[in-house]
Amino acid sequence: MYKDDPGYDCSKLLETPYDPEFAEKKYNPDKPMENRITDIGPPHYAQFFPEVIKKNYGKWLTHEIIQPGVIKYTSETGDVMWVVRCGTPRLLTTNLMREISDIADKFSEGICRWTTRNSVEFHVTDEGTLKDLIEYLNNFKHPGGSYKLPIGGTGAGITNIVHTQGWIHCHTPATDASGMVKGVMDDIFEYWHSHKLPAKLRISMACCLNMCGAVHCSDIALLGIHRKPPFVEDDRITGVCEIPLAIAACPTAAIKPATVELPDGKKVKSVRVNEPRCMFCGNCYTMCPAMPLADAEGDGVAILAGGKISNRITQPSFSKLIIPYIPNEPPRWPGVCEAVRKMVEAYEKNANKYERLGDWAKRVGWERFYELCDIPFSDKSIDDYRLAYDTYHTTTQFKWSSHTDALMK
Amino acid sequence: MADLKKHDTPMIDELKKGPWPSFADDINTRAESGVQCCYDLLGQMELSYVHKETHWKHGGIVGVFGYGGGVIGRYSDAPHEFPSIAHFHTLRINQPASKFYNTKFLRKLCDMWDHRGSGIFNFHGSTGDMVMIGTTTDQLEPIFFDLTHQFDMDLGGSGSNLRTPSCCVGKARCEYSCLDTQAITYDLTMTYQDELHRPAFPYKFKFKTSGCPNDCVAAIARACTSIIGTWRDNIRIDQKAVQAYIGGEIKPNAGAFSDRDWGPFDIQKEVIDLCPSKCMYMDGNELKIDDRECVRCMHCINVMPSALRPGVDTGATILNGAKAPILEGAQMSTLIIPFMKMEYPYQEFKDYVELMWDWWMEEGKNRERLGELIQRQGLRHYIVDILGRKPIPQHVKEPRSNPYHFWKEEEVPGGWKRDLAEFRKKHLA
Numbered sequence: 001m002y003k004d005d006p007g008y009d010c011s012k013l014l015e016t017p018y019d020p021e022f023a024e025k026k027y028n029p030d031k032p033m034e035n036r037i038t039d040i041g042p043p044h045y046a047q048f049f050p051e052v053i054k055k056n057y058g059k060w061l062t063h064e065i066i067q068p069g070v071i072k073y074t075s076e077t078g079d080v081m082w083v084v085r086c087g088t089p090r091l092l093t094t095n096l097m098r099e100i101s102d103i104a105d106k107f108s109e110g111i112c113r114w115t116t117r118n119s120v121e122f123h124v125t126d127e128g129t130l131k132d133l134i135e136y137l138n139n140f141k142h143p144g145g146s147y148k149l150p151i152g153g154t155g156a157g158i159t160n161i162v163h164t165q166g167w168i169h170c171h172t173p174a175t176d177a178s179g180m181v182k183g184v185m186d187d188i189f190e191y192w193h194s195h196k197l198p199a200k201l202r203i204s205m206a207c208c209l210n211m212c213g214a215v216h217c218s219d220i221a222l223l224g225i226h227r228k229p230p231f232v233e234d235d236r237i238t239g240v241c242e243i244p245l246a247i248a249a250c251p252t253a254a255i256k257p258a259t260v261e262l263p264d265g266k267k268v269k270s271v272r273v274n275e276p277r278c279m280f281c282g283n284c285y286t287m288c289p290a291m292p293l294a295d296a297e298g299d300g301v302a303i304l305a306g307g308k309i310s311n312r313i314t315q316p317s318f319s320k321l322i323i324p325y326i327p328n329e330p331p332r333w334p335g336v337c338e339a340v341r342k343m344v345e346a347y348e349k350n351a352n353k354y355e356r357l358g359d360w361a362k363r364v365g366w367e368r369f370y371e372l373c374d375i376p377f378s379d380k381s382i383d384d385y386r387l388a389y390d391t392y393h394t395t396t397q398f399k400w401s402s403h404t405d406a407l408m409k
Numbered sequence: 410m411a412d413l414k415k416h417d418t419p420m421i422d423e424l425k426k427g428p429w430p431s432f433a434d435d436i437n438t439r440a441e442s443g444v445q446c447c448y449d450l451l452g453q454m455e456l457s458y459v460h461k462e463t464h465w466k467h468g469g470i471v472g473v474f475g476y477g478g479g480v481i482g483r484y485s486d487a488p489h490e491f492p493s494i495a496h497f498h499t500l501r502i503n504q505p506a507s508k509f510y511n512t513k514f515l516r517k518l519c520d521m522w523d524h525r526g527s528g529i530f531n532f533h534g535s536t537g538d539m540v541m542i543g544t545t546t547d548q549l550e551p552i553f554f555d556l557t558h559q560f561d562m563d564l565g566g567s568g569s570n571l572r573t574p575s576c577c578v579g580k581a582r583c584e585y586s587c588l589d590t591q592a593i594t595y596d597l598t599m600t601y602q603d604e605l606h607r608p609a610f611p612y613k614f615k616f617k618t619s620g621c622p623n624d625c626v627a628a629i630a631r632a633c634t635s636i637i638g639t640w641r642d643n644i645r646i647d648q649k650a651v652q653a654y655i656g657g658e659i660k661p662n663a664g665a666f667s668d669r670d671w672g673p674f675d676i677q678k679e680v681i682d683l684c685p686s687k688c689m690y691m692d693g694n695e696l697k698i699d700d701r702e703c704v705r706c707m708h709c710i711n712v713m714p715s716a717l718r719p720g721v722d723t724g725a726t727i728l729n730g731a732k733a734p735i736l737e738g739a740q741m742s743t744l745i746i747p748f749m750k751m752e753y754p755y756q757e758f759k760d761y762v763e764l765m766w767d768w769w770m771e772e773g774k775n776r777e778r779l780g781e782l783i784q785r786q787g788l789r790h791y792i793v794d795i796l797g798r799k800p801i802p803q804h805v806k807e808p809r810s811n812p813y814h815f816w817k818e819e820e821v822p823g824g825w826k827r828d829l830a831e832f833r834k835k836h837l838a
Contacts, residue, residue: 010561014513018520022559023551032474032550037557039602041503045591048509049581058580058589062715065664073582083582089432091542093439093447094519094528101512101519112515114508114532116577116626142434144425155665162535167457168432168450169483169499169542171465176457178432179424186427196668211733212535217630217741240468248775251736283735287776289467296461309630311622313685313708316629318739330458331420353671354662354683354708386738 009047069151086149152193163205173207174224183332198351221304228298233290241288306358324380416452449491479564501538501565506591537575538565571604576618577625586620587638587723611773642720650716730780
């Protein structure tokens with residue numbers, strides 16, 4: 001069952017060309033268990049390691065970022081390896097994948113790796129190849145002029161924006177993902193391949209509150225939100241939903257069972273939404289397709305900031321709601337881009353070395369953060385959901401800022 | 410080729426401009442090589458840009474025989490306008506741990522995906538799976554046959570099951586890694602194949618493994634069980650290299666601040682004063698660490714990777730219960746086991762997993778994550794009654810500030826049954 005014995009590898013399997021007829025020959029819908037292989041898990045990771053990694057596994061001694069996007073690793077065996085990190089939009093076609101394979105074949109012994117932030121990395125072991133690879137990537141562009149694989153994403157800069165599917169492939173989004181990310185990354189591209197920020201800055205994007213992108217602990221989080229309660233399709237609900245599940249799905253108990261009369265006089269079981277209790281989380285829609293809530297005017301983007309995952313210096317922390325709503329503005333979301341840029345620039349200018357965005361905001365005080373970023377404070381940043389008390393300000397210690405000045409005028 | 414239908418997509422075309430890699434250009438290039446579904450996908454996306462609403466339908470259960478997860482049904486709500494994406498299902502494929510690939514694999518996969526689907530991938534999904542976007546229902550079984558027979562690959566998790574475990578780059582490339590993250594991830598994935606493919610849980614469940622507290626896989630924010638590498642002996646110090654940092658011969662933080670002049674490196678200001686537990690000091694020319702006071706935050710090691718290394722007695726801190734906000738608000742993983750050795754075959758860890766899963770499967774409500782169940786029934790109950798572990802101060806940030814503990818009858822001498830008549834003899838009503 002296990003494939004982790006030292007002799008195992010699937011290279012023979014991979015050397016056999018793809019047989020497009022194979023499944024049709026082997027799969028019989030009337031006997032689905034015939035010839036079936038199940039529960040074999042993923043291929044063993046070690047067979048895809050470059051030789052230098054196989055040899056130095058667990059023996060790495062130190063590393064140095066020799067330029068943004070290029071990391072040099074030194075092993076206790078004396079071996080040296082360079083990694084070139086390149087951004088991708090996460091969505092990739094087979095065309096680009098074959099080109100990535102061409103690059104890996106030409107420069108990095110036929111091997112590449114993806115990071116948790118959707119960047120692709122090439123490993124090389126000699127400086128000449130490294131130079132050629134960098135030059136190749138810098139000239140490697142799409143017909144429209146964008147880089148196919150821009151080098152960067154290391155050190156005190158911005159990494160790739162982890163994001164979700166959005167309008168390209170998801171059924172619950174409140175906004176698009178790939179388009180917004182393209183807009184934001186174009187706007188702050190200078191921080192992708194430079195090391196001029198006070199520390200690393202992580203932007204993440206999720207297109208609805210389900211947060212497949214887990215943006216809730218990011219320096220800057222872009223989050224698609226709805227602002228209108230769900231429709232209830234009375235004539236369809238019993239056919240496509242289990243009503244008790246839809247009711248139980250609501251975290252605020254805003255959904256109640258109801259018997260309603262359709263226009264044709266037929267009485268059916270359905271639900272009613274207590275609209276003032278709806279917080280637009282969309283969980284009912286996830287459980288029940290007859291309760292859609294997407295809406296061109298209602299939907300948009302919230303921006304959160306100040307979260308982090310790393311345990312470095314300060315503890316991991318959640319992102320906080322800074323801007324409650326920006327309308328969806330395809331194709332480039334200028335409002336989102338402007339807000340992100342304001343925060344990044346204020347952070348660049350004001351934070352100390354090694355200080356993450358949230359730690360800077362905490363040090364100067366959130367009141368100062370709003371002032372320095374030139375972002376209006378809204379009543380919607382005052383928590384009125386559960387455990388809100390944790391965010392109340394129970395001290396007389398605060399700083400005078402433009403907000404208090406305005407009150408005292 | 411002649412009957413390809415290209416849609417008018419001015420807004421999507423706008424996204425071909427600018428320096429950041431353009432997915433629109435990539436998909437369009439593929440469409441131009443004769444793939445109608447790529448044109449239709451861009452066309453439908455343009456329609457979403459006009460309407461500011463998605464055009465993917467909710468629902469439609471599809472999958473492969475015998476599995477409950479791995480395939481997500483996707484249908485267009487404008488199939489007449491975009492017929493080639495009327496069905497456009499997603500497959501999650503279990504990625505090799507830490508996502509290294511050789512080009513033989515990638516090229517063969519491209520051949521398969523061109524033949525049986527849209528030729529569009531997500532590399533990778535947020536949970537870590539290799540994701541193939543866009544195929545039709547009749548192709549699902551053949552794809553599964555191809556993956557298992559021709560690629561040695563299997564589907565990943567979706568629905569109320571174990572989601573595909575994932576990890577950081579670990580010992581493959583990182584000198585900080587206190588764990589063999591890939592080996593752990595591979596072993597857990599193989600051990601729990603049934604849980605991964607056949608939904609039997611109240612809701613999703615995630616394992617994530619990071620080699621050190623820098624947590625590059627975001628385990629503490631996303632995983633129901635976060636396995637994060639740490640050490641219990643002393644940070645290894647190379648005093649000569651410390652001097653090289655002080656003398657400016659080695660750049661701090663491996664050169665991560667190279668595009669700005671922050672002045673000469675100051676070990677007092679940049680390392681010692683920033684240490685969260687203030688456990689470091691200079692003794693003449695020697696850097697000293699009071700390791701008993703160290704909280705292993707990684708800052709000093711990150712700043713001086715050539716001078717400082719984690720200790721050699723390594724293992725994992727196990728934390729539970731992270732999740733995104735749906736439903737009860739976002740939660741970070743909570744520290745449960747300060748240190749576990751994590752040695753193959755990880756039996757101590759698996760015994761722990763069994764206890765955790767038995768409780769959650771028995772008590773968890775529909776769509777209740779482990780972290781939410783811990784909240785609902787109490788961290789104390791989970792640690793003491795379910796796991797049978799000794800409570801320690803490390804389990805809390807600070808002790809509770811209310812006195813409302815639910816004392817048990819057996820904890821109070823004489824129990825709870827009392828004689829009211831005797832009570833009233835002493836106290837008039």
